[in-house]
Amino acid sequence: MSRTLQLYQLQSIDSEIDQVKQQLAQITAQLGESDELKRANAAMDAANKKLRQAQTIMRDLDLEVKSLSTKAANEEKKLYSGKMSSAKEAANLQEEVASLKRRQVDREELLLEAMVAVEEAEETVEQAQAQLSSATGRWSADQQELLQEQATLQQKLTELENQRPVLTQPISSADLKLYEQMRPKKGGRAVAAVKAGVCQGCGIAIASNHVRLARAGTDILTCPTCGRILYVP
Numbered sequence: 001m002s003r004t005l006q007l008y009q010l011q012s013i014d015s016e017i018d019q020v021k022q023q024l025a026q027i028t029a030q031l032g033e034s035d036e037l038k039r040a041n042a043a044m045d046a047a048n049k050k051l052r053q054a055q056t057i058m059r060d061l062d063l064e065v066k067s068l069s070t071k072a073a074n075e076e077k078k079l080y081s082g083k084m085s086s087a088k089e090a091a092n093l094q095e096e097v098a099s100l101k102r103r104q105v106d107r108e109e110l111l112l113e114a115m116v117a118v119e120e121a122e123e124t125v126e127q128a129q130a131q132l133s134s135a136t137g138r139w140s141a142d143q144q145e146l147l148q149e150q151a152t153l154q155q156k157l158t159e160l161e162n163q164r165p166v167l168t169q170p171i172s173s174a175d176l177k178l179y180e181q182m183r184p185k186k187g188g189r190a191v192a193a194v195k196a197g198v199c200q201g202c203g204i205a206i207a208s209n210h211v212r213l214a215r216a217g218t219d220i221l222t223c224p225t226c227g228r229i230l231y232v233p
């Protein structure tokens, strides 16, 4: 096997390894919480928070209404007990009872509004819960698929990496070093095939005597334009 064919085959496997690694990196980036799931979780948290707030407001108003009602009833009882020392005191008390009742009516209206707000917040929580569970369902299906794909690619990578030494073994250390140094500088392609006298690395035609020498494969010849190692099939 010619030196350049050996390098060309090594490059094929290295390109494949690069590709698999790239796919694995993409999968790693996709694993974990999806944006949809993050949004659904955030919506659920917000809906729960709003519900708790609405419930607190409703409870506070309910307590206030009850307390005003008790207070008004007590004052009223005092008023009708006839134990007032003066007419002025009775008038004051009457005024206070009326004021307590006005406040009670006012708070009762607010309580009704608060009850409606709680109902609405409960509906929002229900909707958020439904969206969250469908997002979770989609997410876990996707994750399973991704994990499966990841395992397949990992296995492929291991196979390729095990295959690589078989290909590098017959290559001289000098050729291997040249290839390894050149590869990152040439966009992952240190070796370019020549087809119909044209370098496939840069697309420029190569002098025929140069092609002839490269075809022999005994010496390493590079493309005068892009500098890649030439392999002539």
Ligand SMILES: [Zn+2]
Pocket (backbone or CB within 6 Å): 192, 199, 200, 201, 202, 203, 204, 223, 224, 225, 226, 227, 228
């Ligand atoms: Zn070239």
